[in-house]
Each structure stands twice: as structure tokens, then as C-alpha cells.
Amino acid sequence: MKRTSxxxxxxxxxxxxxxxxxxxxxxxxxxxxxENPFDFPEDLKDEIFRRYRERxxxxxxxxxxxxxxxxxxxxxxxxxxxxxxxxxxxxxxQSTLMVLVKSRTRVAIPSPTFTVYGLISTVLGARIVHIPLxxxxxxNANDLISKSQESGASVIIINTPNNPTGSVLSEDGLxxxxxxxxxxxxxxxxxxxxxxxxxxxVLKDYPRLIITRTFSKAMGMAGLRVGYLLAHPExxxxxxxxxxxxxxxxxxxxAAEVALENIDRFxxxxxxxxxxxxxxxxxxxxxxxVKVYPSEANFFLVEVPVVPRVxxxxxxxxxxxIRDVSSYPMLSKCLRISIGTQEENDRLLSALRASLTx
Numbered sequence: 301m302k303r304t305s306x307x308x309x310x311x312x313x314x315x316x317x318x319x320x321x322x323x324x325x326x327x328x329x330x331x332x333x334x335e336n337p338f339d340f341p342e343d344l345k346d347e348i349f350r351r352y353r354e355r356x357x358x359x360x361x362x363x364x365x366x367x368x369x370x371x372x373x374x375x376x377x378x379x380x381x382x383x384x385x386x387x388x389x390x391x392x393x394q395s396t397l398m399v400l401v402k403s404r405t406r407v408a409i410p411s412p413t414f415t416v417y418g419l420i421s422t423v424l425g426a427r428i429v430h431i432p433l434x435x436x437x438x439x440n441a442n443d444l445i446s447k448s449q450e451s452g453a454s455v456i457i458i459n460t461p462n463n464p465t466g467s468v469l470s471e472d473g474l475x476x477x478x479x480x481x482x483x484x485x486x487x488x489x490x491x492x493x494x495x496x497x498x499x500x501x502v503l504k505d506y507p508r509l510i511i512t513r514t515f516s517k518a519m520g521m522a523g524l525r526v527g528y529l530l531a532h533p534e535x536x537x538x539x540x541x542x543x544x545x546x547x548x549x550x551x552x553x554x555a556a557e558v559a560l561e562n563i564d565r566f567x568x569x570x571x572x573x574x575x576x577x578x579x580x581x582x583x584x585x586x587x588x589x590v591k592v593y594p595s596e597a598n599f600f601l602v603e604v605p606v607v608p609r610v611x612x613x614x615x616x617x618x619x620x621x622i623r624d625v626s627s628y629p630m631l632s633k634c635l636r637i638s639i640g641t642q643e644e645n646d647r648l649l650s651a652l653r654a655s656l657t658x
Contacts, residue, residue, distance in 0.1 A: 311425075317419055327616060328647075329647050329648060331638040332638060334598055334638045336569065337573070338573075339520055340555075347558050348554050352550065361548065361553055362553070365553050368385055368553055368557055368560075372528050381533035382530060382535075384528065384529040384536055385527070385528050385529075385553070385556075386527045386529065386543065387552075388514060389488065389490055389512040389513060390527070392529040392543075393416070395540075395543045396529070397420050397426075397486075400454070400484055401421055402425060405425070405427070406454060407427070407428055407429065407454075407457065408431055408444065408455065408456040408457070409421070410430075410432075410433055410462070411432050412625075412628040412631055413465075414459050414463045417459075429447065429448065431444055432630065435630075437465040437466075437467045437630075439458075439469040441472075441473035444458075444477060444481075449480075454483040455483055455485075456483065456484070458474075458487050458488065460495075461492075461597035463491070463599070464599070464623070464625045465601050466593060466594065466600060467594070468596045471501065475502055482508075486512070490512070490514045494570065494573065494574065494577075494597050499511050500530060507534075507535065510529065510531045510539075511530040512528070512529050513527060515527065515556055524551070526553075572641075573639050576641070580645050581594070581600065584602060587649075587652060590602060590605070590656070598638060599636055600636070601634055601636055603633045603634050604634070609624055609626065611656070612624045612635060614651075615651050615652065622636065
């Protein structure tokens, strides 16, 4: 590469890795990003605006949002010193990897999973160890342990429930990994509220476990970008060094505080999603040629009997937007469908049946 090139000096691993992108589509029914179909309550929005208006907008937010950290500590039952707040859980995942990964560090990542894990790790210079899920998209704890150990990996990243498959790593499976794997385990629990099981139960016994969660999914705050991390206090202190100062804006911090003060308000929407999840699973499974994988999240991985991109385009023409994941490993025949409201799901089912039977 010539020295005059605008890319001269850019790290080779950055140039080689594909960017994480999502084309912007407009559709009547949006089921492509695993968002909560139920918006944040209007009266709580009003309370957030009321509190925010009382602040000087010319002032920075708290350098360390200790008030929110304490609320989170009380909410989950952990130590405040072991809680970090981030601009979405992705920022905290990035900060953690910045602290744990250096050039040629081996990072074990199940496959298929959220592609951002591999992207960040690769940019940081890691060597990725891809460990395939079982053919039914379930986790195999023994496989994860043995292949991580054989490769010399020092970090395992696990998403449970897993995006885009909806599969989960059992509590016993997680504990077996923590017992036998000597490195760090980064556990992304972005969809935790739809499953109800967490690694927090064993966090105090395994100081090399790091858990990230988000307000984006179950609490309907994807547009505000708030996430949090739970770890041993000494480890959290080191991870905090990789976060940018004032990384979460004051409006989002205020919204998170109001959400936690009114946490019971979010249970009914979660229950509605779970009810629709059961119904949508039955309906999808009843469509000839369609295979739907069991999910503990707010979306389904669906294998279809036609070219996924063709079906994606046909559904989009009918006003339904879903996610084409056919480029992922093992998912060449698959689409991912977020769970919407009952009306949205009915429109999806009608469009899907019409597209597959024409």
C-alpha cells in the first residue's frame, strides 16, 4: 500500500474485518432488531422530562453515576463497587475486551452469535476461536471447555439467550465452564428478562466472570443506550479505565433511574411478549416447510423452504421487516423474527403464509 493512501497505517486486521452494518429500512411492521414492541410508559417519560428540565444542560453528567450504580446494586443484589454503567451494554463489552485482549490473545466465541464480539476482538488484535453450536443450535458446555482449552483461549464470550438463535446456556453448563476454564468468561445477558436465569447467582464464587445487561430490550429503552456491567469490584475498577469519561448522557441516566424506581411497570409488557412468544411459536411451527427453533428471548430463528433473501424481500413488499441472517455460519436457510404485538404478529403470519403458498 502506498504511503499516500488514506488507509496507509490503518491496522491490517481492521481493513480485513467486515463492518457491522444494518441497512435502514422503513416498514409498517418492524420486527428486525429484537426491540420491545411496547414503548416506554408515557407518564414515566413525563417524569423523566420533568427531572431533566431541572438540571443545567450546560453541565456535564456525574463523572461516576453513583446514584444509578447504587440503584442497580440494590436491584440485582450486588456490590455497588462491582457495577459499571455504560452507553449501552456494547460499550461495556468493548471496554472489557480492551482490558483483556492484546495482540494475538485467543478469544473463544460460540458460532453463530452476535457478530460484534468477533469484530471488536479482531480490531483489538485477537485471534478468534470459533466454536460451533450443536446442529440444533443448543450450547455444548463440554465442547466449549475442551476447544477453548485446546486453543489456549484466555477469554470466552457467551450470549445467553443467544442472538440470533434464542438458545441458552444452562446454569449447570455455565458453572461447569467456570469451574474448568481458567480464563475470563464474558456473559452477555441482553435478553435475560425474557428467560429469568442469570449468572449472577454464582458471580461471588467466580471472580473471573463478567456479566453485561441492557435497558434496551425488556425496558423499551433501545433509543437511550443504557447498559450495565456486574463483576468483581477489583475487576470492575480495571474495566472502568477503558471507558470514556462522561460516557452516558444525563437524560439517559435520569431515564434509567426512573425505570428502576418503577420496575414493576415493565413486568406486564414482558409477560405480553412471553405470551405472544408461545403463540407465535405454535403458529410458525404449523406453516408447512418452516422450522422454528425454540427461543428463550424475544425473537425466533426460523428456517425457511425458500431462499431467505427472496422471502425477506417479499415480506418487505407486504410491509413486514424482519432480519436476514442467512450469511451467518450454519444459518444459510434462516431468517430472524422479533416478537411484536399481537396485531403485528398476525400481519407477519398472514404475509408469511401468503408468500410461501403463492
